[in-house]
Amino acid sequence: MPRTLIIAEKPSVARELAGVLGVKGRGEGFLQGPGHVVTWAVGHLVNIAEPAEQNQAWAGRWSMGQLPMLPARFTLGILPSTARQYEIIRAFLLDDDIDVVINATDAGREGELIFRRIYHLAGCTKPIKRLWANDMTEKGLQKAFAGLVDGEDKRNLGHAAFARAEADWLVGMNFSRLFTLRAGNLITVGRVQTPVLKLLVERRREIEDFTPRDYWTVEGDFAHGEESFKATWFAPAEYKDSKIWAVGDGEAVMAACSGHPGEVLEMEKKKGRQKPPLPFDLTTLQKEANSRLGLSAQQTLSIAQDLYEKRKLVTYPRTDSRHLTKELFAECLDNLRAVYAHFPDIAAKAAANIKGGKKKFECVNDAKVTDHHAIIPTALKADKAGLGRDEWAVYEMVCRRFAAAFMDDVVFAASTLWIGLNGQRFRATGKIFQDKGWLEAEPWRASEDNPLPALRKGSAVEVRDLALAAHKTKPPAHFTDATLLAAMETAGKLVDDEELREAMKERGLGTPATRAQIIETLLARGYIGKDGKRLVATDLGCWAIDVVCSMIPQVASPELTGEWEKRLKEMERGGYAYGVFMHQVRDMVSSGVNLVKRSSVRTPRCPVQPERAVRKEVAQ
Secondary structure: OOEEEEEEOOHHHHHHHHHHHOOOEEEOOEEEEOOEEEEEOOOOOEEEOOHHHHOHHHOOOEOHHHOOOOOOOOOEEEOHHHHHHHHHHHHHHOOOOEEEEEEEOOOOHHHHHHHHHHHHHOOOOOOEEEOOOOOOOHHHHHHHHHOOEEHHHHHHHHHHHHHHHHHHHHHHHHHHHHHHHHHOOOOOOOOOHHHHHHHHHHHHHHHHOOOOOEEEEEEEEEEEOOEEEEEEEEOOOOOOOOOEOOHHHHHHHHHHHOOOOEEEEEEEEEEEEEOOOOOEOHHHHHHHHHHHHOOOHHHHHHHHHHHHHOOOOEOOOOOOOOOEOHHHHOOHHHHHHHHHOOOHHHHHHHHHHHHHOOOOOOOEOHHHOOOOOOEOEOOOOOOHHHOOHHHHHHHHHHHHHHHHOOOOOEEEEEEEEEEEEOOEEEEEEEEEEEEOHHHHOOHHHOOOOOOOOOOOOOOEEEEEEEEEEEEEOOOOOOEEHHHHHHHHHOOOOOOOOHHHHHHHHHHOOOOOOOHHHHHHHHHHOOOEEEEOOEEEEOHHHHHHHHHHHHHOHHHHOHHHHHHHHHHHHHHHOOOOOHHHHHHHHHHHHHHHHHHHHHOOOOOOOOOOOOOHHHHOOEOO
């Protein structure tokens, strides 16, 4: 009797899938029942083999003569610790009773890579179906099984997965050996890791090279009747800057103002609106959790993955989309019912807007959803008592942001008041919220109301006090997980505009699924350290970047790596050829290696003792 083979990424997921299919029989490394076999990969069972397995000439001590290492065809290797599980899967893949293979690994680039490596190494040619689940609830999995995707539809995703892994191997293996040999001490290089390290090194040096400057501001305490307010002096003629760079100039302003009455020169009032925020993608969730909860990017990813896989309370977390499809929007009331149990007020307001049918919601846009939609709560009600503190905190953030996306705009009145004082100008600003709208879901975002007196042009105001306040300019802040993730998202460009940030995601460093691991890798290798929330490049990290940039600066270029990531995403959509991309990477590696071989540039001296383990590998 023909059977279907289902390959999951983890045993826990395989058990969930088996439960949905009614598969109960157990065997070594698999579950089976009528018509189905469910097995699992335990992560990466198959990897690109080590250099010695690719080519015997690359075995033994490292030497310049081995470089560049450019396999004509990459050899795949099986990890010894999981070789038995691979053999179990391989036997099923080649079993004549199996007629269809369902790829049920994580629904993204890395999951595709895990499956296709096993499939190709086993020499399987059977038709593939792809399980593409957005949530792990029973209903979500049933829906995914009912709508299996043809394996061919994900072929381009597979090409991008292989290209990413092979590019990382070529850059990491060749340049790590190249710079280690040249410098005499271990240097590990990564396609994404090294440009990210460069951002951290540049920030440390910018802070160290910063020379603080003294400046002053003139602060006024004014009153109109019983109402008082504060205002700050601004410099003519444009009245855009309040900094005074010489104390004598500040004293001159004070002297000019002292003893004179104040008069209202202008009073501007503008109504403003603030649209609801979009739901979270992984990067914005990690940034928010780091800023508000102090969680690292890796901690947030792990919690979100557990909330998805084990708790079934949120949808697939490794997404770079902040939008929802129309099809999913039609089911959102079910999700809000689950949220209502814990957040009744905001869930009710969001549901009322959806039921009203009068609003267009910016978060609903099919064109902006690629492989996965935004992270939202599932229709399963949460048991708060059964969740850990951090699990609940992350889940609450997802719920509140989901409700906020369907709530009303924030409506406020912004006031700007200009006071004249003997030819000098002082400015006061205030904002009064008339409808807090979606801020009820995220109240910590609301600035305090700062109402100004009801004044008009020509009104007299009392000057109660004037003060010359001393300040110092400050260097830029060290990166935190939140700010580094933001920089990685835009390839190091400082971008505040939300729409521009969205456009630059195509050229980000890494993907939402890999950025947390990059930070952890830099920490593990001692290239950066953690001081509270701050991420700071170490002396070793600075040295590694100096060595790389002294000979092949493009290896550490955020722009180049961002451009590669853009091409990988184009490859996923079928708009860029695997062969063209790999040819470019091979050319870059080959030319870089040959350039360093010919170079007479002296490498900077390592600030730490080289690792003994590496000395055995490096040719003297």
